[in-house]
Amino acid sequence: MSSAPIAKKNPYQKLIVVALLASVIIIFFSFDLSHYLSFSYLKDNQLQFNDYYQANPLFVSLGFFIIYIVSVTFSVPGATLLTLLGGAIFGFVWGLILISFASSIGATLAFLVSRFLLRDSIQNRFGKHLDRINSGIEKEGAFYLFTLRLVPAFPFFIINLVMGLTPIKTRTFYWVSQLGMLAGTAVFVNAGTQLGQLESASGILSLPLIISFTLLGLFPLIAKKILNILKANQVYKGIKKPDKYDRNLIVIGAGAGGLVTSYIAAAVKAKVTLIEKNKMGGDCLNTGCVPSKALIRSAKFKSHVSRAREFGFQATETQFDFKEIMQRVKRVISKVEPHDSIERYTELGVECLYGEAKILSPFAVEVSGRTLTTKNIVIASGARPFVPSMEGLEKVGYLTSDNLWDLKSLPKRFLVLGGGAIGCELAQSFGRLGSQVIQIERNDRLMKREDPEISDLVHTRFRQDGIDLRLQHQAQRFEIIDGNKTLICSDKEGNTVSIVFDELLIALGRKANVKGFGLENLDIPLSKQGTIEVNEYLQTKYPNIYACGDVAGPYQFTHTAAHQAWYASVNSLFRGFKAFKADYSVIPWATFTDPEVARVGLNELEAKEQNISYEVSQFDIDDLDRAITDEEAHGFIKVLTVPGKDKILGVTIVGEHAGDVIAEYVMAMRHNIGLNKILSTIHIYPTLAEANKYVAGQWKQAHKPEKILQWLEKFHQWRRS
Ligand SMILES: Cc1cc2nc3c(=O)[nH]c(=O)nc-3n(C[C@H](O)[C@H](O)[C@H](O)COP(=O)(O)OP(=O)(O)OC[C@H]3O[C@@H](n4cnc5c(N)ncnc54)[C@H](O)[C@@H]3O)c2cc1C
Numbered sequence: 001m002s003s004a005p006i007a008k009k010n011p012y013q014k015l016i017v018v019a020l021l022a023s024v025i026i027i028f029f030s031f032d033l034s035h036y037l038s039f040s041y042l043k044d045n046q047l048q049f050n051d052y053y054q055a056n057p058l059f060v061s062l063g064f065f066i067i068y069i070v071s072v073t074f075s076v077p078g079a080t081l082l083t084l085l086g087g088a089i090f091g092f093v094w095g096l097i098l099i100s101f102a103s104s105i106g107a108t109l110a111f112l113v114s115r116f117l118l119r120d121s122i123q124n125r126f127g128k129h130l131d132r133i134n135s136g137i138e139k140e141g142a143f144y145l146f147t148l149r150l151v152p153a154f155p156f157f158i159i160n161l162v163m164g165l166t167p168i169k170t171r172t173f174y175w176v177s178q179l180g181m182l183a184g185t186a187v188f189v190n191a192g193t194q195l196g197q198l199e200s201a202s203g204i205l206s207l208p209l210i211i212s213f214t215l216l217g218l219f220p221l222i223a224k225k226i227l228n229i230l231k232a233n234q235v236y237k238g239i240k241k242p243d244k245y246d247r248n249l250i251v252i253g254a255g256a257g258g259l260v261t262s263y264i265a266a267a268v269k270a271k272v273t274l275i276e277k278n279k280m281g282g283d284c285l286n287t288g289c290v291p292s293k294a295l296i297r298s299a300k301f302k303s304h305v306s307r308a309r310e311f312g313f314q315a316t317e318t319q320f321d322f323k324e325i326m327q328r329v330k331r332v333i334s335k336v337e338p339h340d341s342i343e344r345y346t347e348l349g350v351e352c353l354y355g356e357a358k359i360l361s362p363f364a365v366e367v368s369g370r371t372l373t374t375k376n377i378v379i380a381s382g383a384r385p386f387v388p389s390m391e392g393l394e395k396v397g398y399l400t401s402d403n404l405w406d407l408k409s410l411p412k413r414f415l416v417l418g419g420g421a422i423g424c425e426l427a428q429s430f431g432r433l434g435s436q437v438i439q440i441e442r443n444d445r446l447m448k449r450e451d452p453e454i455s456d457l458v459h460t461r462f463r464q465d466g467i468d469l470r471l472q473h474q475a476q477r478f479e480i481i482d483g484n485k486t487l488i489c490s491d492k493e494g495n496t497v498s499i500v501f502d503e504l505l506i507a508l509g510r511k512a513n514v515k516g517f518g519l520e521n522l523d524i525p526l527s528k529q530g531t532i533e534v535n536e537y538l539q540t541k542y543p544n545i546y547a548c549g550d551v552a553g554p555y556q557f558t559h560t561a562a563h564q565a566w567y568a569s570v571n572s573l574f575r576g577f578k579a580f581k582a583d584y585s586v587i588p589w590a591t592f593t594d595p596e597v598a599r600v601g602l603n604e605l606e607a608k609e610q611n612i613s614y615e616v617s618q619f620d621i622d623d624l625d626r627a628i629t630d631e632e633a634h635g636f637i638k639v640l641t642v643p644g645k646d647k648i649l650g651v652t653i654v655g656e657h658a659g660d661v662i663a664e665y666v667m668a669m670r671h672n673i674g675l676n677k678i679l680s681t682i683h684i685y686p687t688l689a690e691a692n693k694y695v696a697g698q699w700k701q702a703h704k705p706e707k708i709l710q711w712l713e714k715f716h717q718w719r720r721s
Contacts, residue, residue, distance in 0.1 A: 013116075014116070014117060017113060017116060017117060018117065021074060021113070024070075024074045024076075025074065025076075028074075028076055033076075038081070042081055042084070042085050042088070046088055049085070049088070049089050050088075050089060053089050053090070060089070061090065061094070061098060064082075064085075064086060064089070064090075064098060064102075065098050065101070065102050067082070068082050068086070068098070068099065068102035068103065068106060069102050069105050069106040069109065070106070071106070072102070072103055072105075072106025072107055072109070072110060072157070072160075073106045073109040073110050073113065074110070075110055075157040075160070075161070079103065079156060079157070080188065082099075083099050083103075083185065083188040083189060083192060084188060084189075084191060084192035085192060086098060086099045086189060086192060087188065087189035087190060087191065087192020087193040087194075088192045088193065091193055092186075092189055092190055092193050095189045095192065095193070096182075096185060096186055096189045099185055099188075099189055100178060100181070100182055100185050101178070103156075103177075103181060103185060104174060104177045104178035104181065105174075107156070107159075107160045107173075107177050107181075108160075108170065108173060108174045108177065110157065110160035110161060110164070111160045111161075111163050111164040111170070111173055112164065112170065113164070114160065114161040114162075114163075114164030114165060115164035115165070116164075118161075118164070118165060119164060119165045122165045137166050137167065137168050142168075142172050142176045145159075145163065145168065145172070145173065145176045145177070145180065146176050146179065146180040147180075147227055148180070149176065149177055149179075149180025149181050149184075156181075183223070184223075228543070231543075232543050235541055235542055235543075236362065236542070239361055239362060239363075240361070241363055242363055242364070242373040244373075245363065245373045245374055245375045246271070246372055246373045246374065247271045247272065247273050247351075247372060247373070247374040247375070248265065248270035248271050248272060248374070248375050248376060248573055249261075249262070249265045249270055249271070249272045249273070249374060249375070249376045249377070249378060249569070249572055249573060250272075250273045250275065250357070250365045250372060250374040250376070250377050250378075251265075251272065251273070251274045251275065251377075251378045251380060252275050252357040252359075252365070252377065252378070252379050252380060252381055252517065253275075253276060253282060253379070253380040253381040253382055253513075253549070253551075254274050254275075254276035254279075254280045254281065254282060254340070254345075254352070254380075255281065255282020255283055255284060255285075255380060255382045255549060255550075255561065256282060256284050256549060256558040256559075256561040256562050256565070257282075257378075257380030257382070257548040257549025257550070257551075257552075257561035257562070257564060257565045257568075258274055258276070258282070258378070258380035258549070258565070259274070259280075259281070259282075259340055259345070259565075260561070260562040260565035260566065260569070261378045261380060261548060261565040261568050261569040262274040262345065262350040262569075263345070263348060263350070264565065264566060264569035264570065265350070265569050265573060266345075266348045266349035266350045267348070267349075268570075268573060269349075270573050271351075272349075272350055272351065273350075273351040273352075273353060273372060273374075274345060274350050274351070274352050274353070275353045275354075275355060275356075275357040275365070275367050276352070276353075276354060277354070277355060277356040277357070280337075280340045280341055280342055280345075280352070281336075281337065281339075281340035282382050283382055283383070283401075283550075284558040284561075285333060285336055285337065285340055286333060287401050287402050287404075287405060288401065288558070289558055290332060290333055290336050291329045291330075291332070291333060291405050292401070292422070292425055292426065292429075292592070293592060294328065294329045294332040294333075295325070295329055295426075295429045296425060296428075296429050296592055296594075298325050298328060298329075298429075298433070299428070299429035299430075299431075299432035299433050300432070300594060301318075302318055302320075302432050302433055302434075303432045303465070303594070305317070305318045307631070310631045311631060320433075322407070322408075322409055322410035322433065323408055323409070325433065326405065326407065326408070329405060330405070342354075353367050353368070354368075355367040355368035356517065357517055358517050358518045359377060359379075359517060359518030359519065359521075359522060359545075360518060361522070362377065362522065362542040362544055362545055363375070363544070365377060375544060375572075376544045376545070376546065376572035376573065376575070377544065377545045377546070377572075378545075378546045378547070378548060378565075378568045378569065378572060379519075379532060379540075379545065379546070379547040379548075379551055379552075380547070380548050380549045380551065380561070380565070380568075381512075381513040381514070381517065381551045382512075382513050382549060382550045382551055383510040383511055383512045383513060383550035383551060383556060384400075384402065384510060384511060384513055385400035385401055385402055385506060385507070385508075385509075385510055385511075386506075386508050386509045386510055386511045387400065387506050387508075388506075388508060390475065390476075390477060390478065391476075391477035391478065392477050392478030392479050392480075393478055395478060395479075395480060396478040396479075396480065396485040396486075396504060397485075397504070398504045398505070398506050399503060399504065399505045399506070400505070400506050400507070401422055401426070401507065404426070404505060407503070410430070410433055410434055410435055411430070411435050411501075411502045411503035412435065412436060412502045413435070413436045413438065413500060413501045413502045413503075414427075414430045414431075414435035414436065414437045414438070414501065414502065414503050414505065415437075415438050415439075415440065415487060415499060415501035415503070415504045415505070416430075416437060416438070416439045416440070416505045416507060417440050417475055417487075417504065417505065417506050417507060417508060418439075418440070418441065418506065418507035418508045418509070419439060419440075419441030419443065419445075419446040419447065419448070419471075420447070420507060420508075420509060421447070421591040422507045423439065423441075423505070423507030423508075424439075424446055424447065424458065424462075424591060424593050425591065425592050425593055426505060426507065427439045427462070427467055427505075428461075428462060428465055428467065428593050428594060431462070431465045431466055431467045432465055436466070436468070437466070437467045437468065438467075438468040438470060438499055438501065439462070439467055439468070439469050439470065440470050440473045440475055440487070440489060440499075441469075441470070441471050441472075441473065442472065442473065442474045442475075443471065443472070444471050444472050444492075445459065445471060446458050446459065446462070446469075446471075447591060447597060449603075449605075450597060450599065450603060450605075450652065451603045451604050451605055451638070451652060452605075454597055454652060454654050457595060457634070457635065457654050458593060458595070458597065458654075459471075461593075461594060461595060462593075465594075470489075470491070470497075470499070471492075472491060472492035473489045473490070473491055473492075473497065474489055474490050475487055475488075475489045476488050476489055476490060478504075481498070481500075484500045485500065485501050485502065485504070486498050486499065486500050486501075487499045487501065487504075510550065510556055511530055512526075512529075512530050512531040512532065512550060512551045512552075512553065513550075513551055514526060514530065514531070514532060514551065519532070522541075522542065522545075523541070524540050524541050524542070524545070525540075525541055527553065529553055529554075531547075531550075531551060531552055531553035531554070532547040532551055532552050534546070534547050534552050536581040536582060537567065537571045537579045537580070537581060537582070538552060538564060538567050538568045538571060538582055539571070543575065544572065544575065546568040546571065546572050547568070548561060548564035548565050548567070548568040549561030549564060549565070552564060554584075555584075555587055555589070557589055559588075559589075560587060563582075563587075564582055567580055567581075567582045585669075585670075586600060586601065586666060586669045586670045587600070588600035588662055588663075588665075588666045590658060590659030590662070592659065595634060595635045595654045595655050595656065595658065596653075596654070596655065596656065596657060596658035596659050597652070597653070597654050597658060598652070598653045598654075598658035598659045598661070598662040599650070599651065599652045599653075599662070600650060600651050600662055600665055600666045600669060601640070601648065601649055601650030601651060601665075601669055602614070602640055602649045602650030603638075603640070603650055603652050604616070604638075604640065606650070607640060607649065607650070612649065613642075613643050614640040614641065614642070614643065614649050615640070615641050615642075615643050615644075615699075615702075616638060616639070616640055617638075617639045617641065617675070617695050617696075617698045617699040617702065618636055618637065618638045618639070618695065618698065619636060619637045619691055619694045619695035619697075619698055620635075620636045621633065621634060621635040621636055621637065621654075621655040621656075621688075621691055622634055622635075623694075624686075624688065624690060624691050624694070625685070625686040625690075626686035626687055626688050626690065627655065627656060627688060627691075629686065630656065632655070632656040634655060634656075635653070635654040635655025635656070635658070636653075636654055636655065637651065637652075637653045637655075637661075637691050637692065637694075637695045638651065638652045638653075638695075639651050639665070639675065639695050639696075639699065641674075641675065641699060644703070645674070646674030646675040646676045646677075646696075646699060646703075647672075647674050648665060648668055648669050648674065648675065651665040651669075653691075655688070655691075656688060657688055660688075661688050661689055661691065661692065664678065664689060664692045665678075665692065675695075675696040675699045675700070676696070676700070678692055678693060678696040679693060679696035679697055679699075679700055681693065
């Protein structure tokens with residue numbers, strides 16, 4: 001973002017300002033000046049102040065004005081008491097004028113001091129963390145500061161200091177501060193005038209005082225409400241609201257996000273319409289989780305057969321027709337289908353419409369030529385495979401997770417582009433079923449969001465499964481050479497590599513579905529990732545249009561879509577009464593390769609990136625009885641905890657059924673349960689879940705009370721003597 005040019009500073013000037021600041025602080029504390037800024041001092045001397053003021057109104061006003069400015073400039077505590085005192089001495093009007101100017105001038109001086117001393121170094125060091133404030137200023141400028149000023153929940157002196165670090169102009173800072181703080185100052189000065197009239201403790205119960213303090217308490221809420229209304233009015237300007245709405249809620253898209261949104265709406269008796277243009281159940285049921293897990297299961301069976309000797313068989317053989325494997329996949333889909341069907345949802349009270357929804361206005365959606373009016377809209381339009389524009393791609397043809405399920409025969413040479421979760425799950429499945437899989441990844445490892453040793457385990461298993469893993473390979477173009485489909489890519493040394501294949505799967509991530517249904521006309525902003533920009537309540541720019549699931553991000557999982565759906569549904573239906581911020585504090589996920597990789601919370605990579613201290617406890621699953629009996633003795637559980645405490649920061653599990661085993665940690669983190677409690681919980685023998693207890697045991701072992709144990713040793717020696 002652009003920032004105002006800053007004049008080069010002489011280091012001595014900085015030293016002088018720092019010395020001045022330090023002297024004021026030293027004087028303030030050495031002479032115990034805080035004593036003069038206490039409520040009891042103010043009360044005890046209230047009459048005297050009033051007398052001074054009656055005798056020398058100009059002198060006292062000027063003195064108060066200067067003291068106020070100095071205390072705000074140096075951010076010394078007590079501005080609130082000074083404001084109350086101002087009200088008590090000068091009365092409402094004069095008090096408000098004096099304090100309004102003094103606080104704005106003081107705030108601007110504090111802002112300038114912060115800018116002068118810290119802005120360059122803070123922006124250099126913490127620029128990333130200031131991004132939110134910087135982009136707030138960039139987007140809404142003065143209005144953003146006005147919001148901060150109006151809501152006293154944001155500490156006054158922190159705003160002065162932090163704003164000094166941003167590119168806002170001094171002039172703007174001054175006038176917005178003066179205007180924004182006026183209402184809050186008036187409430188405090190008014191409370192001060194009532195304090196001035198207090199004769200005894202029983203005076204606290206006087207009606208005007210109670211009203212003043214109630215106002216103080218309610219002020220942040222009222223200010224926030226007014227701001228929200230102002231903001232909302234701004235975005236709806238020129239848009240006609242219907243006199244009456246046909247529905248409480250229209251939901252666009254019947255994937256995990258849309259289904260759960262409409263389910264909740266119907267459960268609380270709202271009139272809700274769910275619109276789907278393709279298949280009920282969205283990606284998860286039709287082209288995502290369900291078919292991929294069904295295929296993984298068949299492929300796993302095949303891999304067990306080829307490991308027959310490990311299980312005590314001399315030899316086994318499978319004969320199969322790939323078509324039948326794919327028929328099984330379809331059978332699985334059709335078994336799950338009724339859960340997401342029109343019949344089920346209609347029975348639940350949801351009106352289900354088939355067709356492409358188009359948002360005409362924040363209050364109207366068109367489907368199949370009909371215009372439906374609605375109080376709220378939830379967009380749950382999902383995502384689709386990202387396909388890059390690459391030379392020759394159309395010539396060779398390609399599959400994505402959308403159409404892979406229509407394959408009729410097992411590809412011989414199967415090229416998978418991409419080393420994320422989808423690419424890995426499908427590469428391994430096809431490899432196990434007998435395709436010669438070549439997997440291309442431009443990074444130096446698969447699953448790059450996980451810790452490196454996790455990728456190593458996956459690499460080893462993939463290579464054992466016969467996958468030709470090409471890491472640090474950058475795809476460049478496709479050609480047909482001698483009738484063969486060929487990928488031309490470069491390896492890490494920059495050498496050109498040609499790879500011949502029969503079928504190509506593009507698994508390079510997913511793009512939110514944001515085009516073609518009216519978002520452009522409403523100018524609804526998108527994030528850098530191309531998802532719909534939403535606030536913590538999942539509202540878009542229009543407070544009555546919400547988004548959830550893959551189209552909103554930041555996660556793209558079925559369970560996160562369903563999690564967000566609750567917020568989108570409840571927040572939209574009860575807007576104005578109660579709103580809940582979407583809680584992303586404990587989000588688990590799994591990649592269903594073999595070994596499975598599951599995670600919740602932080603891993604080491606992220607903890608380091610975020611400068612969070614941690615301890616690691618690890619249990620290797622090759623030591624676990626159940627894993628040994630199942631011939632699946634591999635992988636580990638790695639738990640990150642707060643140093644010296646049993647509080648869990650994050651867990652990664654690699655191994656058989658990692659996605660199930662991790663559930664105990666998800667629960668623990670969600671409800672603040674530490675490793676000590678997991679250790680004291682009975683786990684069934686022999687299960688994979690026992691590993692959770694063992695890793696807690698490892699942690700305990702590392703934190704045993706050495707001193708007490710030394711004493712116990714002596715105690716037992718004494719008992720033997
Ligand atoms: C191969 C694969 C494997 C996966 N495996 C897992 C997994 O194991 N676990 C997991 O948690 N996640 C997995 N996912 C991700 C998961 O499928 C998605 O996160 C989830 O489906 C998102 O749900 P959603 O409701 O946001 O979107 P979707 O399920 O995509 O639903 C959006 C729906 O909106 C409809 N739509 C869009 N625009 C309109 C319009 N204008 N009018 C009407 N309808 C419209 C679409 O037709 C679609 O049906 C996988 C994905 C893939 C591709």
